[in-house]
Amino acid sequence: xxxxxxxxxxxxxxxxxxxxxxxxxxxxxxxxxxxxxxxxxxxxxxxxxxxxxxxxxxxxxxxxxxxxxxxxxxxxxxxxxxxxxxxxxxxxxxxxxxxxxxxx
Amino acid sequence: xxxxxxxxxxxxxxxxxxxxxxxxxxxxxxxxxxxxxxxxxxxxxxxxxxxxxxxxxxxxxxxxxxxxxxxxxxxxxxxxxxxxxxxxxxxxxxxxxxxxxxxxxxxxxxxxxxxxxxxxxxxxxxxxxxxxxxxxxxxxxxxxxxxxxxxxxxxxxxxxxxxxxxxxxxxxxxxxxxxxxxxxxxxxxxxxxxxxxxxxxxxxxxxxxxxxxxxxxxxxxxxxxxxxxxxxxxxxxxxxxxxxxxxxxxxxxxxxxxxxxxxxxxxxxxxxxxxxxxxxxxxxxxxxxxxxxxxxxxxxxxxxxxxxxxxxxxxxxxxxxxxxxxxxxxxxxxxxxxxxxxxxxxxxxxxxxxxxxxxxxxxxxxxxxxxxxxxxxxxxxxxxxxxxxxxxxxxxxxxxxxxxxxxxxxxxxxxxxxxxxxxxxxxxxxxxxxx
Ligand SMILES: Cc1cc2nc3c(=O)[nH]c(=O)nc-3n(C[C@H](O)[C@H](O)[C@H](O)COP(=O)(O)OP(=O)(O)OC[C@H]3O[C@@H](n4cnc5c(N)ncnc54)[C@H](O)[C@@H]3O)c2cc1C
Numbered sequence: 001x002x003x004x005x006x007x008x009x010x011x012x013x014x015x016x017x018x019x020x021x022x023x024x025x026x027x028x029x030x031x032x033x034x035x036x037x038x039x040x041x042x043x044x045x046x047x048x049x050x051x052x053x054x055x056x057x058x059x060x061x062x063x064x065x066x067x068x069x070x071x072x073x074x075x076x077x078x079x080x081x082x083x084x085x086x087x088x089x090x091x092x093x094x095x096x097x098x099x100x101x102x103x104x
Numbered sequence: 105x106x107x108x109x110x111x112x113x114x115x116x117x118x119x120x121x122x123x124x125x126x127x128x129x130x131x132x133x134x135x136x137x138x139x140x141x142x143x144x145x146x147x148x149x150x151x152x153x154x155x156x157x158x159x160x161x162x163x164x165x166x167x168x169x170x171x172x173x174x175x176x177x178x179x180x181x182x183x184x185x186x187x188x189x190x191x192x193x194x195x196x197x198x199x200x201x202x203x204x205x206x207x208x209x210x211x212x213x214x215x216x217x218x219x220x221x222x223x224x225x226x227x228x229x230x231x232x233x234x235x236x237x238x239x240x241x242x243x244x245x246x247x248x249x250x251x252x253x254x255x256x257x258x259x260x261x262x263x264x265x266x267x268x269x270x271x272x273x274x275x276x277x278x279x280x281x282x283x284x285x286x287x288x289x290x291x292x293x294x295x296x297x298x299x300x301x302x303x304x305x306x307x308x309x310x311x312x313x314x315x316x317x318x319x320x321x322x323x324x325x326x327x328x329x330x331x332x333x334x335x336x337x338x339x340x341x342x343x344x345x346x347x348x349x350x351x352x353x354x355x356x357x358x359x360x361x362x363x364x365x366x367x368x369x370x371x372x373x374x375x376x377x378x379x380x381x382x383x384x385x386x387x388x389x390x391x392x393x394x395x396x397x398x399x400x401x402x403x404x405x406x407x408x409x410x411x412x413x414x415x416x417x418x419x420x421x422x423x424x425x426x427x428x429x430x431x432x433x434x435x436x437x438x439x440x441x442x443x444x445x446x447x448x449x450x451x452x453x454x455x456x457x458x459x460x461x462x463x464x465x466x467x468x469x470x471x472x473x474x475x476x477x478x479x480x481x482x483x484x485x486x487x488x489x490x491x492x493x494x495x496x497x498x499x500x501x502x503x504x505x506x507x508x509x510x511x512x513x514x515x516x517x518x519x520x521x522x523x524x525x526x527x528x529x530x531x532x533x534x535x536x537x538x539x
């Protein structure tokens with residue numbers, strides 16, 4: 001666990017840069033994390049991030065690709081275009097949520 | 105007089121209410137045993153419905169490909185585990201009409217309920233991936249999440265002389281998420297014993313960001329794959345299978361070649377859940393994570409793999425859930441508030457090959473950490489540690505499963521709520537819900 005300066009704030013992150021406390025997240029923080037990943041956030045990105053946010057609050061987990069397709073109405077192709085290489089992981093990181101994980 | 109008697113008899117009959125359990129697998133069987141002991145039999149019938157007369161000890165499927173278990177170890181008649189005064193209905197469920205509190209069986213019969221417990225588990229759905237069921241299926245592509253898959257893979261491995269053996273997970277979540285890792289560890293061990301390890305390339309393909317995704321477990325166990333020379337391909341979301349060239353292709357056009365592909369197909373809840381309009385995108389039933397009541401209907405409860413809870417889908421979890429659900433059914437009957445007791449507790453052994461194993465104990469808020477279990481400081485099991493005793497624990501689980509767990513008996517020393525004692529929790533790691 002480490003602390004990191006993101007968008008002028010001190011943010012707690014894991015070793016691979018995922019936020020630990022969602023309370024510390026806001027839109028500026030999201031934009032800064034996205035920039036580190038080489039992504040400039042557009043409305044299309046925000047559609048995905050907002051779905052993750054809503055869904056995490058409801059289900060306690062970052063939605064997977066199938067859920068993004070079926071419930072979020074976001075296609076897999078779109079996800080890969082918006083967040084290349086591991087879209088769920090990247091989008092979760094920018095949305096300030098933990099990386100999708102198994103039990104170990 | 106006779107009219108009076110008939111009437112009161114009719115009234116008595118009419119007063120009987122029904123608890124109906126869908127699915128007589130691990131979770132349904134435990135609930136039938138628990139509730140028949142605790143619920144008043146003068147006013148409550150208990151019925152359990154399942155389509156398949158055979159109870160499978162699914163954790164044993166892992167050992168079948170390597171000839172350690174045969175189908176005899178993993179199959180017993182379901183009825184043997186259902187109490188005599190619980191009505192066992194052998195039929196497939198077509199759908200639930202939750203508005204009318206009725207279950208429609210596939211043979212057209214309707215069964216009404218006052219309380220419904222959904223325990224229909226999950227099943228593998230290989231055709232969710234394009235090309236998975238092509239010409240390579242059961243020739244070069246196998247699974248071990250079904251009994252026939254595990255048996256077919258055992259036959260296939262008998263002829264294995266070397267090549268590229270790929271263990272692949274299609275999509276998360278899957279039941280017993282550590283089983284694919286155990287498979288590669290056991291394969292490594294099995295191949296070494298046969299002098300085939302040098303001739304076999306072992307590859308582990310996962311849609312997640314690594315074989316181990318929880319920071320502490322990754323720190324402790326991360327070296328294992330390298331040590332065992334198992335190559336990991338992560339962030340691989342399968343798009344299709346190219347049967348002609350024997351390769352799997354991801355959505356972003358990465359390819360992994362195989363001579364033998366052992367896949368864990370997409371895991372989904374039963375189609376009856378979908379037909380009933382009770383499921384999410386995986387046909388898992390949205391469930392209150394602490395009370396186990398369905399989120400949609402007051403008189404429907406859910407247990408085991410059928411739920412959408414953010415904990416592992418495992419037999420141990422079904423066991424812990426059954427204590428909470430048993431209590432909550434009694435509360436519901438008495439019109440008392442439900443207890444928000446379930447903490448996501450899971451307890452899983454991981455076979456690591458060469459006669460050793462690991463043990464994990466975790467819940468919704470605390471990831472697996474090192475320590476001793478179940479007696480703090482003593483064990484005999486080591487958490488997140490590779491020991492021989494852990495391996496014996498895993499092998500003893502079969503006996504415990506058939507003789508204790510299914511009967512709803514408590515497991516010695518193991519509490520329903522996860523215990524924080526005996527665990528080495530790094531400072532600032534998790535905020536326990538109630539330490
Ligand atoms: C390879 C493998 C290894 C595993 N290893 C472990 C382990 O080491 N430790 C551990 O704790 N867990 C392990 N598990 C997981 C464990 O087996 C499951 O979590 C557990 O069996 C879930 O119980 P359940 O009652 O929810 O579902 P199940 O036991 O699968 O039961 C569901 C039942 O519902 C019935 N059903 C479904 N739909 C219908 C319908 N429409 N009509 C009628 N009947 C229906 C089915 O026939 C079945 O009998 C493993 C699983 C696998 C596959």
